[in-house]
Amino acid sequence: MSDTVVAQMAPGSAQVKMLINAADTVVSDALEGFAQAYPGMVRVMRDPDYVVRADAPLPQRVAIISGGGSGHEPMHVGYVGRGMLTAACPGAIFTSPTPDQILAATRVSASQAGVLYIIKNYAGDRMNFEIAIETLLTEGMSVASVVVADDIASPSRDLRRGAGATIIVEKIAGAAAEMGVSLAECAEVARRAERQSRSVGVALSACTIPALARSSFHLGDDEIEIGIGIHGEVGRQRATLAPVAQLVDHLCGALADDLGLREGDRTLALINGLGATTRMELYIVFCEVARWCATRRVVLERSLVGNYMTSLDMAGCTITFTRLDDELLQLWDAPVCTPALRWGV
Amino acid sequence: MQITVDHVIRFLERAAALIREHATELTELDTVIGDADHGTNLNRGFSAVVVKLDALQDGDIGTILDVTGKTLLATVGGAAGPLYGTAFRRAGALLAGRRTIDGADIAAALEVALEGIIERGRVQRGEKTMLDAIAPGVETFRSAIAQGKSLEEAARSALAAVEEGMRATIPMQATKGRAAFLGPRSIGHQDPGATSAYYIACAMVGLDIDPPSDQHAVQQS
Numbered sequence: 210m211s212d213t214v215v216a217q218m219a220p221g222s223a224q225v226k227m228l229i230n231a232a233d234t235v236v237s238d239a240l241e242g243f244a245q246a247y248p249g250m251v252r253v254m255r256d257p258d259y260v261v262r263a264d265a266p267l268p269q270r271v272a273i274i275s276g277g278g279s280g281h282e283p284m285h286v287g288y289v290g291r292g293m294l295t296a297a298c299p300g301a302i303f304t305s306p307t308p309d310q311i312l313a314a315t316r317v318s319a320s321q322a323g324v325l326y327i328i329k330n331y332a333g334d335r336m337n338f339e340i341a342i343e344t345l346l347t348e349g350m351s352v353a354s355v356v357v358a359d360d361i362a363s364p365s366r367d368l369r370r371g372a373g374a375t376i377i378v379e380k381i382a383g384a385a386a387e388m389g390v391s392l393a394e395c396a397e398v399a400r401r402a403e404r405q406s407r408s409v410g411v412a413l414s415a416c417t418i419p420a421l422a423r424s425s426f427h428l429g430d431d432e433i434e435i436g437i438g439i440h441g442e443v444g445r446q447r448a449t450l451a452p453v454a455q456l457v458d459h460l461c462g463a464l465a466d467d468l469g470l471r472e473g474d475r476t477l478a479l480i481n482g483l484g485a486t487t488r489m490e491l492y493i494v495f496c497e498v499a500r501w502c503a504t505r506r507v508v509l510e511r512s513l514v515g516n517y518m519t520s521l522d523m524a525g526c527t528i529t530f531t532r533l534d535d536e537l538l539q540l541w542d543a544p545v546c547t548p549a550l551r552w553g554v
Numbered sequence: 555m556q557i558t559v560d561h562v563i564r565f566l567e568r569a570a571a572l573i574r575e576h577a578t579e580l581t582e583l584d585t586v587i588g589d590a591d592h593g594t595n596l597n598r599g600f601s602a603v604v605v606k607l608d609a610l611q612d613g614d615i616g617t618i619l620d621v622t623g624k625t626l627l628a629t630v631g632g633a634a635g636p637l638y639g640t641a642f643r644r645a646g647a648l649l650a651g652r653r654t655i656d657g658a659d660i661a662a663a664l665e666v667a668l669e670g671i672i673e674r675g676r677v678q679r680g681e682k683t684m685l686d687a688i689a690p691g692v693e694t695f696r697s698a699i700a701q702g703k704s705l706e707e708a709a710r711s712a713l714a715a716v717e718e719g720m721r722a723t724i725p726m727q728a729t730k731g732r733a734a735f736l737g738p739r740s741i742g743h744q745d746p747g748a749t750s751a752y753y754i755a756c757a758m759v760g761l762d763i764d765p766p767s768d769q770h771a772v773q774q775s
Contacts, residue, residue, distance in 0.1 A: 300631045300632075301591065301595060301598070301631055302591065303589040303591050304589075304595055304630075305632055305633075307627060307628050307629065307635055308636075309627070331633075331732070332633045332675065332732075333632035333633035333636070336633060336635075336674055337631065339636075339674075340627065340636055340639075340640075363735055364734060364735065364737045368729075368734050368735065370735065418585070418590045420581065420594050421585065425585055425590055436735075438589075438735055
């Protein structure tokens with residue numbers, strides 16, 4: 210692996226510059242920095258790695274725990290805090306955390322009220338959480354889980370990846386837990402938020418895998434990739450770059466068809482940058498999403514625009530719609546105080 | 555021929571060495587149809603296994619395989635960690651307390667390891683996964699032992715079946731794992747999990763002869 214700050218140039222690909230010490234210490238160094246940036250809010254534990262709320266465990270509160278590969282910052286560690294996650298387990302880059310991490314995080318943060326896991330629908334994530342859950346069940350812990358599978362670009366329903374809805378489900382489950390509801394109620398509301406959400410993504414460029422020091426795939430000057438995941442994996446369909454109004458119309462139409470979004474429905478829209486796309490562009494995307502909603506008479510109740518679930522330095526965005534009801538809206542609006550999401554406090 | 559604790563330790567050391575040697579290639583294969591981490595993750599896991607082997611010289615074969623499985627589970631992550639971890643742990647449970655094993659024991663251990671992968675991964679053959687390399691190898695080994703072939707012969711024919719199974723993943727369209735998201739675009743690329751399974755199988759063969767040479771190295775298609 211490269212020990213230099215400027216990564217080695219691989220044949221046939223452009224040199225990529227990164228502010229790192231070495232490819233194999235990227236996750237560790239970032240975690241140490243994160244710990245020092247938010248000392249009052251979270252505790253960062255190492256070997257096995259996990260991040261837990263500074264005030265955990267909270268008696269009589271369901272613990273909400275998530276985890277996933279690193280490289281998606283601020284997800285998941287940035288959502289640890291009051292009103293959202295109790296703990297998060299960061300894996301290696303684009304690699305799910307291990308059962309040891311999940312068990313250690315759970316033992317530190319869970320009370321008698323039990324634990325709800327929020328798991329993105331990837332084979333690796335599911336298997337590692339399943340192994341941890343099997344262990345906890347033999348110990349008599351109350352455990353529930355919600356699998357987030359909102360990416361409509363996946364080829365079949367059971368293969369749908371977890372995308373932007375993960376943030377929304379974590380926020381809503383965390384708000385419910387903060388109010389002191391039971392594990393069953395937390396799980397119900399989290400699953401409802403998941404069922405009412407759909408996402409789709411578009412990439413303008415691939416991301417740079419630190420260990421490879423080059424792009425995960427190549428796109429031509431005027432090419433875009435529709436249906437990308439958040440792991441630098443290529444998408445479902447290659448298309449030609451078009452004005453964003455046209456692109457958003459296509460993507461929102463696909464989301465609405467899949468979700469069955471109709472005139473008068475109330476929604477939350479998340480416009481999520483994948484890492485290298487400017488805020489300016491995300492606002493332009495959002496402007497078109499809002500216009501699309503107005504044209505279709507879909508009520509845009511709430512929105513979130515920014516980098517919330519990135520894919521290293523990939524350029525592009527994901528769009529998520531969540532159909533809201535009164536309870537989901539109330540939970541979305543509830544106070545939250547985490548490194549990456551903060552309001553009402 | 556009897557397989558001893560010593561053989562098993564050497565198998566694991568060779569598996570770790572082969573994974574290290576081919577880590578970049580495995581990650582490259584995973585870049586094309588996955589998320590570019592297979593070699594990096596497995597190398598981290600098997601390196602952690604090697605560190606633990608010294609303390610296990612006096613252990614039994616079951617314990618060594620169980621510790622190997624636990625270590626892979628704790629260090630690899632992704633899908634490969636649970637799949638290989640479960641496989642080694644199941645084999646370890648079957649061989650608990652044993653200090654020597656023969657061909658029939660190995661066939662039985664491979665069988666439970668295979669079942670572990672199928673259950674944990676909810677995977678079937680033909681989905682372009684490690685199973686497509688491992689399953690034909692286990693079947694070939696079992697039938698060779700049942701026909702009274704020597705351990706060496708059985709292992710060599712099993713390795714050939716694993717290699718054939720690995721190459722057979724190239725024309726397959728993935729329906730499991732990250733590659734499945736690509737749909738038809740996954741066709742034409744060799745599965746990284748099947749490739750790592752092949753290197754681990756290489757480490758099992760010829761334990762009393764030469765290490766496998768680079769002629770086994772797989773070129774990216």
